[in-house]
Amino acid sequence: MRRFLTLLLGLALFSCQPGSKDNTSNAQSSSAPEQPAGERLYPSIPLDTLTMLWEKCDFIDYVFYYTNFSVSQNTRDDIRNTIRFISEEVPLIDPNCKPVGRLFYQVQGENRLEADLYYSQGCTYFVFLDKGKPAYANSIMPAGINFFNQVFTSAQSAPQGH
Numbered sequence: 001m002r003r004f005l006t007l008l009l010g011l012a013l014f015s016c017q018p019g020s021k022d023n024t025s026n027a028q029s030s031s032a033p034e035q036p037a038g039e040r041l042y043p044s045i046p047l048d049t050l051t052m053l054w055e056k057c058d059f060i061d062y063v064f065y066y067t068n069f070s071v072s073q074n075t076r077d078d079i080r081n082t083i084r085f086i087s088e089e090v091p092l093i094d095p096n097c098k099p100v101g102r103l104f105y106q107v108q109g110e111n112r113l114e115a116d117l118y119y120s121q122g123c124t125y126f127v128f129l130d131k132g133k134p135a136y137a138n139s140i141m142p143a144g145i146n147f148f149n150q151v152f153t154s155a156q157s158a159p160q161g162h
Contacts, residue, residue: 038091038092038093038094038095038097039092039093040090040091040092040093040137041093041134041137042090042093042127042128042134042135042136042137043090043136043137044088044089044090044136044137044138045086045128045136045138046136049113049128050083050086052112053079053083053105053112053113054080054083056107056112057079057083057105057106057107057112058074058076058079058106058107058108059072059073059074059079059105059106059107059109060072060073060074060078060079060082060103060104060105060106061103061104061106062101062102062103062104062117062151063101063102063104064100064101064117065099065100065101065102066100067152067155069155071151081143081147082103082144082147084141084143084144085140085141085143085144085147086126086138086140086141086144087138087139087140087141087144088138089138089139090137090138090139091124091125091137091138091139093125093127093137094122094123097118097120097122097123098118098120099116099117099118099127100117100118100119100120101116101117101119102114102115102116102117103115103117103126113128113129114128114129115127115128115129116129116134117148119140119145119148119152124139124140124144124145125137125138125139125140126138126140
C-alpha cells in the first residue's frame with residue numbers, strides 16, 4: 001500500500017510538464033521573461049520529503065510578509081492540492097527577488113517543513129529550508145500561481161479592518 005501511495009504521489013507531482021502555460025489564468029507569469037536571470041542554487045526537494053507531507057501533513061499555515069492577512073489549510077484535499085503546487089522543475093534563483101511569505105507544513109502541531117514563497121514578476125518558486133537555511137528549491141506549478149493570484153486578489157478587494 002505504501003509503495004502504491006508513493007508511486008501515486010510521484011505520478012501526481014511529476015506528470016505535469018512545466019511547458020506552456022495558460023496566459024489567461026496566469027497574468028502574473030504571462031509577461032515573465034523566457035530566460036529569467038539567476039542560477040540554480042539548490043536541488044529539488046527530495047521525493048521522500050514530499051511523500052511524507054502527502055501522507056502525514058495535517059495543517060499548512062501561510063504567513064505573508066507585506067500584508068495584513070494569513071491563510072491556513074487543515075483539510076486533506078486542500079493540503080494535497082497545495083503539495084501539488086510544487087513543481088519538479090528547479091528554478092533559477094534571482095538574487096533580486098525577495099520572498100513574500102513563508103509556508104509552514106505541520107504534522108500534529110509540529111513544523112516538519114518550512115518554505116519561503118517567492119511570488120513576483122519572474123520569481124515564482126519555493127525555497128525550502130533545512131534547519132533554517134535554504135536547502136531546496138522548486139518552481140510553482142501553474143495551478144499554484146493561479147491559487148496565489150486568487151489569494152492576493154481576494155485580499156486586495158477585501159474591506160480593511162480598523
